[in-house]
Amino acid sequence: xxxxxxVLAIHGGAGTIRREAMTPEKEAQYHAGLRDALSAxxxxxxxxxxxxxxxxEAVKSxxxxxxxxxxxxxxxxxxGGQEMDAAVMDGRDRRAGAVAGIFGPRHxxxxxxxxxxxxxxxxLAGAGAQQFCxxxxxxxxxxxxxxxxxxxxxxxDELERRRSGAADDGDEARRHGTVGAVALDAxxxxxxxTSTGGMTAKAVGRVGDSPVFGSGTxxxxxxxxxxxxxxxxxxxxxxxxxxxxxxMRWGRQSLAEAAEAIVAEIAPVGGSxxxxxxxxxxxxxxxxxxxxxxxxxxxxxxxxxxxxxxxxVGAGPDSRRHGT
Amino acid sequence: xxxxxxVLAIHGGAGTIRREAMTPEKEAQYHAGLRDALSAxxxxxxxxxxxxxxxxEAVKSxxxxxxxxxxxxxxxxxxGGQEMDAAVMDGRDRRAGAVAGIFGPRHxxxxxxxxxxxxxxxxLAGAGAQQFCxxxxxxxxxxxxxxxxxxxxxxxDELERRRSGAADDGDEARRHGTVGAVALDAxxxxxxxTSTGGMTAKAVGRVGDSPVFGSGTxxxxxxxxxxxxxxxxxxxxxxxxxxxxxxMRWGRQSLAEAAEAIVAEIAPVGGSxxxxxxxxxxxxxxxxxxxxxxxxxxxxxxxxxxxxxxxxVGAGPDSRRHGT
Numbered sequence: 001x002x003x004x005x006x007v008l009a010i011h012g013g014a015g016t017i018r019r020e021a022m023t024p025e026k027e028a029q030y031h032a033g034l035r036d037a038l039s040a041x042x043x044x045x046x047x048x049x050x051x052x053x054x055x056x057e058a059v060k061s062x063x064x065x066x067x068x069x070x071x072x073x074x075x076x077x078x079x080g081g082q083e084m085d086a087a088v089m090d091g092r093d094r095r096a097g098a099v100a101g102i103f104g105p106r107h108x109x110x111x112x113x114x115x116x117x118x119x120x121x122x123x124l125a126g127a128g129a130q131q132f133c134x135x136x137x138x139x140x141x142x143x144x145x146x147x148x149x150x151x152x153x154x155x156x157d158e159l160e161r162r163r164s165g166a167a168d169d170g171d172e173a174r175r176h177g178t179v180g181a182v183a184l185d186a187x188x189x190x191x192x193x194t195s196t197g198g199m200t201a202k203a204v205g206r207v208g209d210s211p212v213f214g215s216g217t218x219x220x221x222x223x224x225x226x227x228x229x230x231x232x233x234x235x236x237x238x239x240x241x242x243x244x245x246x247x248m249r250w251g252r253q254s255l256a257e258a259a260e261a262i263v264a265e266i267a268p269v270g271g272s273x274x275x276x277x278x279x280x281x282x283x284x285x286x287x288x289x290x291x292x293x294x295x296x297x298x299x300x301x302x303x304x305x306x307x308x309x310x311x312x313v314g315a316g317p318d319s320r321r322h323g324t
Numbered sequence: 325x326x327x328x329x330x331v332l333a334i335h336g337g338a339g340t341i342r343r344e345a346m347t348p349e350k351e352a353q354y355h356a357g358l359r360d361a362l363s364a365x366x367x368x369x370x371x372x373x374x375x376x377x378x379x380x381e382a383v384k385s386x387x388x389x390x391x392x393x394x395x396x397x398x399x400x401x402x403x404g405g406q407e408m409d410a411a412v413m414d415g416r417d418r419r420a421g422a423v424a425g426i427f428g429p430r431h432x433x434x435x436x437x438x439x440x441x442x443x444x445x446x447x448l449a450g451a452g453a454q455q456f457c458x459x460x461x462x463x464x465x466x467x468x469x470x471x472x473x474x475x476x477x478x479x480x481d482e483l484e485r486r487r488s489g490a491a492d493d494g495d496e497a498r499r500h501g502t503v504g505a506v507a508l509d510a511x512x513x514x515x516x517x518t519s520t521g522g523m524t525a526k527a528v529g530r531v532g533d534s535p536v537f538g539s540g541t542x543x544x545x546x547x548x549x550x551x552x553x554x555x556x557x558x559x560x561x562x563x564x565x566x567x568x569x570x571x572m573r574w575g576r577q578s579l580a581e582a583a584e585a586i587v588a589e590i591a592p593v594g595g596s597x598x599x600x601x602x603x604x605x606x607x608x609x610x611x612x613x614x615x616x617x618x619x620x621x622x623x624x625x626x627x628x629x630x631x632x633x634x635x636x637v638g639a640g641p642d643s644r645r646h647g648t
Contacts, residue, residue, distance in 0.1 A: 083452075094561040100424075100531070101449055121530045122557040125425055126450025128407075128529015205452015206445045207424070214538040214563040233446040237418040239538040239566040246570030 005300055006045035007282045008183045010037050010058050012068045012294030013196075014229040014273040015176030016307055019291065027307065030067060034296040034305040035314070037061035041181055042298035051191035051225070052090050052113075055181035059086075059109040059193045062179035066148045068294070069177020071108060072141075073148045074197025076155040079204050082146050084197055086112040087211040091190030091219035098211035100125040104140045105133045109195045112211070114138065123211060151200070158201040172272060172290050178210060180227025182219070182278045190280060192217050192225040192241075199232070208232025214242035221280060223248040224255055229293065230266075230273010238266050244277060259285035329624055330369035331606045332507045334361050334382050336392045336618030337520075338553040338597040339500030340631055343615065351631065354391060358620040358629040359638070361385035365505055366622035375515035375549070376414050376437075379505035383410075383433040383517045386503035390472045392618070393501020395432055396465075397472045398521025400479040403528050406470050408521050410436040411535040415514030415543035422535035424449040428464045429457045433519045436535070438462065447535060475524070482525040496596060496614050502534060504551025506543070506602045514549040514604065516541050516565075523556070532556025538566035545604060547572040548579055553617065554590075554597010562590050568601060583609035 012034060017026065041058030044050070063071025074082045086108035087098035097116025100123065105111045111133045115124050124132055134140070161168070178196035185191075194210040194217045202208075209216030209232035216232065218241035219225035226241040235241075240262055247258035259277045266273075267289035274288025276295060286295050286306075296305035297312060304312035336358060341350065365382030368374070387395025398406045410432035411422035421440025424447065429435045435457045439448050448456055458464070485492070502520040509515075518534040518541045526532075533540030533556035540556065542565035543549035550565040559565075564586055571582035583601045590597075591613035598612025600619060610619050610630075620629035621636060628638035 096561055119527060121527055122560045123531040124529040125531050126529050128527060131528060203443060203445055203452060204455060205448040205450050207447040207449050212536055213560050214566055236446045236537050237420055242538055242563040242566050246574055250570055250574035
């Protein structure tokens with residue numbers, strides 16, 4: 001069997017800014033942020049590193065970027081707080097770690113990884129998760145690091161909408177921010193990571209699909225690595241990530257068939273969003289049923305990124321190969 | 325298509341008392357507790373009620389019984405607190421609700437149901453979940469209701485073992501308590517519910533598989549309803565409940581084949597435990613790889629219960645039919 005060609009795919013959420021509200025400057029910032037994350041993650045793969053390290057590096061970059069709803073720039077919940085969820089999964093043995101409802105660690109994805117590597121558990125939530133993060137000495141930041149005026153205003157707008165009784169405008173940018181990464185390394189191993197601030201004005205304590213293994217995050221060397229973004233409640237009810245795995249193992253579907261089918265299946269029942277997935281051959285699928293999904297791919301041919309439907313843009317002669 | 329014959333199956337956890345430590349009196353108490361829960365749940369089905377109501381009634385009964393690790397009699401975490409998780413799922417449309425890390429509601433399963441029916445979310449954790457339970461007026465109880473000397477002593481024993489550096493004795497009774505129910509109603513609908521206090525001396529904030537849909541709890545009218553009990557971390561990494569669903573849909577396996585296969589698969593990697601499952605034809609599977617699993621079945625023929633390997637005991641001419 002030939003040595004796999006490493007590949008990294010990332011998403012910055014299916015909650016893209018409406019096309020009519022997007023400016024060229026803003027669009028360039030998003031592409032630049034995606035490229036930064038791809039560069040950080042792919043550097044690991046290019047030097048022969050592990051898929052797990054690559055997805056963590058990519059997600060750390062997205063967490064530090066206030067444009068994306070994870071870490072710095074996370075959205076606010078109904079009580080004006082920020083509660084973050086994150087997960088990592090290693091396809092070699094399906095070891096996994098996740099946190100839910102934390103605030104303080106600069107990189108929630110590192111908290112998730114620490115749960116996997118330094119605890120007996122897979123998922124820690126709330127005050128106990130925070131205590132764990134402090135005890136192991138994760139880098140913390142104060143509220144001023146995480147807060148952005150844009151997310152605060154989005155909360156005020158949503159609370160005002162609820163007070164006024166106005167209809168939900170279905171704004172995906174308010175609802176669906178998440179970041180994630182999936183990778184195949186040169187040894188043929190897969191990994192996935194997901195991190196999110198959740199939904200603007202979510203109930204305190206709400207946990208979405210990101211830290212629910214099999215829903216928002218999954219990785220198994222036998223099949224695929226998946227990170228999802230979208231209406232988390234629906235993604236949980238359809239076990240979206242594990243459904244792709246199951247269709248590949250038991251239904252003999254290709255990665256693209258499985259990933260596209262489940263994203264299409266959940267669209268009519270309110271499951272707006274999308275996902276990124278990679279299999280052991282390096283095939284990548286980036287399906288979404290929303291108006292856009294911040295996304296990108298890095299491989300030996302370069303970096304390619306996209307926001308709305310259509311081919312990815314960037315370096316490399318075949319930037320259309322991995323289109324949506 | 326003929327009218328389905330309703331059936332209810334329950335478990336009181338795979339963490340059974342070692343056979344050599346079980347007394348006839350204790351054994352009779354467990355059988356009685358299981359029969360109480362079966363009676364409560366099956367009464368709903370017998371009068372033409374819904375599977376969802378039946379599993380909730382059965383779990384409420386088990387939560388009130390201090391013999392089982394859920395609600396009253398829940399185990400203590402490493403900090404001497406009790407944190408409970410619960411989940412319900414309705415096979416009609418896979419609506420789902422769960423809570424993690426709560427203390428106070430007499431019946432955590434009702435908190436899970438309230439998340440499903442009275443919130444926009446699927447999973448609430450920690451302080452936010454507690455706040456939700458208070459706001460909606462769920463019946464609460466104080467610490468004296470939930471505490472039992474036996475569980476408190478189990479915590480002291482485990483903490484002492486850790487201090488002394490003694491090897492883990494692998495006592496399943498300390499590790500694997502959970503209760504759950506699955507049902508098929510006369511309309512052909514399926515439902516599942518699970519409730520637990522988790523593992524003795526677990527980390528504060530630890531969430532097991534019970535409220536992770538696709539791992540410890542799943543229900544879909546197309547395939548099956550499942551409630552699991554065992555080493556939750558492993559059950560999450562194998563997406564045990566959704567794996568049974570997937571094998572039935574995509575692998576054309578029967579309920580028994582799928583359920584027995586996954587329970588066998590996780591045994592050698594540390595995934596001790598078991599599960600209960602029912603399909604749309606009323607087939608029931610109760611596989612476990614631990615030394616026992618408190619379990620029972622109720623249908624038109626009566627109630628049958630079991631603890632260790634071997635046929636169930638109770639009313640009805642075919643009490644062996646649904647053996648393990």
